[in-house]
Amino acid sequence: MNQQLILDLEHLLTREHVLSRPEDLLLYEYDGSVEVARPNCIVFPRDAADVVRIVEIANRHDVPIVGRGAGTGLSGGALARHGGIIVSFARMNRILEIDIENQRAVVQPGVVNSDLSAAVAHAGLHFAPDPSSQKACTIGGNVSENAGGPHTLAYGVTTNHVLGMQLVLCDGQLIRIGGKSLDAPGYDLCGLFVGSEGTLALVTEITVRLTRLPETIKTLLAIYDRIDGATETVVEITARGITPAACEMLDGWTLRAVEAWVHAGFPLDSAAVLLIEVDGMREAAEEHAAQITEVCKLHGAREVRLARDAKERDLLWKGRKNAFGAVGRLSPTYYVQDGVIPRTKLPQTLREIDRIGKENGFEIGNIFHAGDGNLHPIILFDARDAQQFQRAVSTADAIIRFCIEMGGAITGEHGVGMEKDRLMPLLFTDADLALMRTVRDAFNPVGRFNPGKIFPTGKGCGEVRINPLPLSGSAGAPPSGPTPS
Amino acid sequence: MSAPATVHHPRIADIVGARNIITDPQGLAAYAVDAIEPQVAARPANAQEVAQLVAFAASENLAVIPTAARTQLSIGMPPARYDLAIDMTRLDRVISYDPGDLTLSVEPGIRLARLAETLAKHNQFLPLSVPFYERATVGGTLASGLDSPLRQAYGTARDFVLGMEFVSGDGALTKSGGRVVKNVSGYDLHKLFIGSIGSLGVITRINFKTFPLPSSERLFVASLPSSDGALALRQRIAASPISPSTLEILSPEIASLLFPSKAKFPSLDAARSSPSDWLLLAGISGSSAVLDHCSSDLSQLADQCDAKRSEMLSGSEREGVSSVVREAVPLIIQSSPSAIVLKITALPSDVHDVLQFVASESERYDVRPSALIRGVGVLYLFVLPDSPEAQKERAVVRQDILQAGERHNFRATVITCPSEWKRELGVWGPLHDDFLLMQRVKRAFDPRNIFAPGRFVGGL
Structure with missing residues (x-):
């Protein structure tokens, strides 16, 4: 069946645009998450008409289809959890x-x-x-x-x-x-x-x-000797009704990792920095920058720097946006979590994350969208050590449980994917999930599209209704991700 | 009132209490939708009672319409069936409000005006500046899909509703989203409820992101000799660093209808040079330095577009004029009860062509529609009949405006007209191929078709 599937796809797209060799499949069994799942093949449609025909072929062969962009996702959304066809949109890039x-x-x-x-x-x-x-x-x-x-x-x-x-x-x-x-x-x-x-x-x-684009952008770097000072600043900026364009926090551990690589100008001896941007009309940006500077100082910022020009601003953002890459230099694997809490709960949540980390023997870095209360704790672990991996997952789960206790959510922007499906019942009742499933089934009744995502598996709920194909060219089952059911 | 409504009362009374059901003809008349009255109305006290009512309705196959202030029940087609009105006005509590987090959770029956008072104590607000503001409830506003002048800066409810709890067609109390400002956990089912006019279920709780009240506000008013000038000014403002909170254009007829008397708003009068002027109104907010900057930029842009005059309104005059514009639709219907009001959406750059098209089609029938145009590309078109029969007005709406959208890059729906014309007009306009998906959504939420059957797009 697999061979015929590949032949049908090659007939549609030419051999050049269908990948099915084992070494090709290996490259598509990952995304930015810690999950792994191997597809049967990867196809590269050129237009919507190709996609329609790919769906028809998948229907004929009764195999799953998973869309994929750049594979940078952090929850396993673009992985073929139950095998099947990965539809890469790399060629549909106009x-x-x-x-x-x-x-x-x-x-x-x-x-x-x-x-x-x-x-x-x-x-x-x-x-x-x-x-x-x-x-x-x-x-x-x-x-x-x-x-x-x-x-x-x-x-x-x-x-x-x-x-x-x-x-x-x-x-x-x-x-x-x-x-x-x-x-x-x-x-x-x-x-x-x-x-x-x-x-x-x-x-x-x-x-x-x-x-x-705004008329004026002002980027501030507030430097703290205490993490609490940074989190309390965010609480007060929010409460005062100032909405910065961005309000990011990096704790000391993370900013040292970043600085060693990016040289963004983050102070190595600080406990935390806030990267805050205000924008808009010139007068508004200036007023907000002044108000924010005042709040930062009030909460013990030892220094508030204003980026002097676009070059300095870009460097600060480079540090922020490349942080995960910097962390990658320190550890063979790391797990970026994505939880959300009400902004008022930031100080105690950061303290709790620190406590949970220590309890489980992990140093946890934090770099996140503080202004939204969207946390990204980073847990370093060695995936080759199965026990450590499981401990990293349970540590991450403990953090998410605390977020929910605080009135938060299990994911702010990374998605549920195959990473957090098992956590959905922490947030949603059976009735909530049943209606979401009914809506899913209204559009995707046989689980053709991206099966095994969002909804918790197990309990014999009939989640997987498409039989995964035997893996082409692979000796055994793919390494399984952290999906205890 | 011919149906044996008495059969249902005891069970409904068990759920909500005998004092909270309405069965007398006079009481029920108040719940009429397009002159169709329910057999019974029930006033539940909480979400559990709503869930029990819906479960009962589902088991008895009763058609349900959720209501509250009943200010927007004229939206949609007449219901195919209507047995039970669920009056949500007793669910009017603030469930939680965290000013420090700028988040809020309320029951749907709370009035917008009352909620605004609570929020104002913390210098916050919800950008829902909708018609019937003093009476309208939060749930009704969302279910009706009303937009507001503030959408220019804040978007519509879909942009600041964080989550909802609702009762779907099998009587299950269900939720989606959450209470935090950023959340991608599960499907955003709550977004489907916005503008669904009660066709998917009954909303029992709504979570919002709130916003800081601006420190100070002004309203810039400019008069222009033509719609072209007004639209050109709109475009210049949109491309400038000014971020107006509201941006509206009034055709001369609408301006005269809304602001008939002289001297009530002296600065507005001063901004108008003649009754044939088009008016552009731009709300601005911020500190005095920001307002000064906006104000000088706006006058300059108005000059470039050959505005005849312009004024900056503040204080009670600004508030007065803004609330008249907010209430435009009810004010005009009050003075012209058989008005047909359409909502037309188009790209801002196509608004000129839409106005031309509507004017030329209407001219053939000797009809003169007038318009209130939001800067984002939403037009409210008012067709005010000469005679009670409104033969020609109905004809132009039915044959020309509603049907022509596809060819002329706009979409039109009738949001208000006399009930008896609705079937002839087909208020939702022609269906598009996405209707197939809407049918699936409806079936998923309401498999027995008990919620407001027949009122929504395509008879859903």
């Missing part, structure tokens, strides 16, 4: 239309996030969602995961910027939802499909809103 006057763009899903912003910068516009991986990640992936980023504090996440989509449904139908203009009559289908993690449809075209 910007189809830029409408400066109306501040819209129409793109194929494989367009790289920062490429779109670069393409419209000349007109003073940008695409606002800016995940740290924006130089690699694709807008299709952003849509699937409802990606965030540092500047979503003021500008909103992906769902706030998507106006329309072209979708391929699991029966191969091509359908448009939403559009360039606002408020299409009927249900907010874009609102449902953005962030549905590839479980409802494959996205083949996206219409997005473009946002005007």
Whole structure:
């Protein structure tokens, strides 16, 4: 069956655009998460018509389909958990239309996030969602995961910027939802499909809103000797009703790791820094910068630096956005968590994360979107040590449980994927999950699209209804991720 | 009232208490939707009672319409069936409010105006500046999908609702989203409820992100000789560093209808040079330095677009004019009860063509529609009949405006008109291929088709 599947796909796309050799499959069994799952093949469609035919072939062979952008996701969203076809959108990477006057763009899903912003910068516009991986990640992936980023504090996440989509449904139908203009009559289908993690449809075209670049940007670096001083600053900035464009925190451990690599100018002897950006009209940015500086000092910032020019600002952001890369130099593997809490609970949550880490024998770094209360604790571990790996996972789970106790959520921007499906019942009741499943089944009744994601498995709930194919060219089962059921 | 409604009362009374059911004709008349009255109305006290009512309705196959202030029940087609009104006004509590986190959780029956008072104590607000503001409830506003002038800066409810709890068609109390400002845990089912006019379930709790109240606000008003000038000014403002909180254009007829009397708003009068002027209104907010900067930029841009005059309104006059614009639809219907009001959405750059198209089509029928245009590309088109029968007005709406959207890059729906014309007009306009997906959504939430059957797009 597998061989026939590959032949059918090669017939459609030519051999060049179908990968199925074991060494190729290895490259696609990972994304940015700690999960691993091997597909049967990877295909590279050129347009929506190709995608339709791929779906038809998958239906004929009864195999799963998983969409994939750049594979930078952090929850296993783009992994073929139960094998099947990975549809890479790498070739569907054209910007189809830029409408400066109306501040819209129409793109194929494989367009790289920062490429779109670069393409419209000349007109003073940008695409606002800016995940740290924006130089690699694709807008299709952003849509699937409802990606965030540092500047979503003021500008909103992906769902706030998507106006329309072209979708391929699991029966191969091509359908448009939403559009360039606002408020299409009927249900907010874009609102449902953005962030549905590839479980409802494959996205083949996206219409997005473009946002005007601010007149003035001011970037501040506040330096603290106490972590509590930094977290208390965030609490007070929020409570005072100042909304910075971004408000990021790096603790001492993380900023030392970053500094050793990026040389962004982070002070090595500090306990934490806040990277805060304000923007807008010149007067507003200046006022907010002054107010924020005052709050920082009030909470014990030993110094508040203002980036003198764009070069200095870019360097600070380079430090922030390359932090995970820097951490990668310290440890063979690391686990980036993604929890959310109410902003008022930041100080005690950071203290609790530290306590949980010590209890489990891990030093946990923190680099996160403090202004949104969106935490990213980083746990370093050695994946070759199975026991340590399990301990890292249970440590991460303990942190997420605490976030939920604080009134938070299990993921702020990375998605549930196959990483947190088992945690969903911490947040949602059986009734909540049953309705979400009913909605999933309304669009994806046989589990064709991205099976094994979002919804908790186990309990014989019939989650997996497609039999995974035997793995081509692999001796045994793929290494299994942290998915105790 | 011919159906044997008495059969249902005892069980419903068991759920909500005998004092909280309405069965008398006079009482029920208040719950009429398009002149169709329910057999019974029930006033639940909490989400559990709502869930029990829905479960009962599902078991008895009763058609349910959730209501609250009943200010927007004219949206949609007449219901195909209507047995039970669930009056949500007793669910009117603030469940939790964390001003330090700028998050809020409320029951749907709370009035916007009352909630605003609570939030204002902490210098915060919700950007839902919708018609019938003093009476409208939070749940009704969301279910009706109302937009507001503040969408220019803050977006619509979908941009600041963080989560909801609701009762779906099998009577299960269900939720999606959460209470934190950033969250991608599970499907955003709550977004589907916004604008669904009660066709998917009954909202029992809504979680919001709140916003800091601006320190100070002004309203810039400019008069322009034509729609072209007004639209050109809109475009210049959109491309400038100014981020207005509201941006609206009033056609001369709407401006005259909304602001008929002289002297009530002296600065507004001063900004108008003649009754044939188009008016552009831009709300700005911030510190005095920001306001000064905006103010001088706006006057300059207005000059570049050949504005005849302009003024900056503040204080009670700004508030007065803003609230009249907010209440435009109810004010005009009050003075012209058989008005047909359409909501048309288009790209900002296409608004000019939409206005031209509507004007030329209407001219053939000797009809003169007028418009309130939001800067983001949403037009409210008012067709005010000459005669009670409104033959020609109905004809132009039915044959020309509603059907022409596809060809002319806009989408039109009738948001308000006399009930008896709805079937003839087809208020939602033509269906698009995404209707297939909407049917699936409806079936997933409401498999027995008990919620507001027939009222929503395509008879959902």
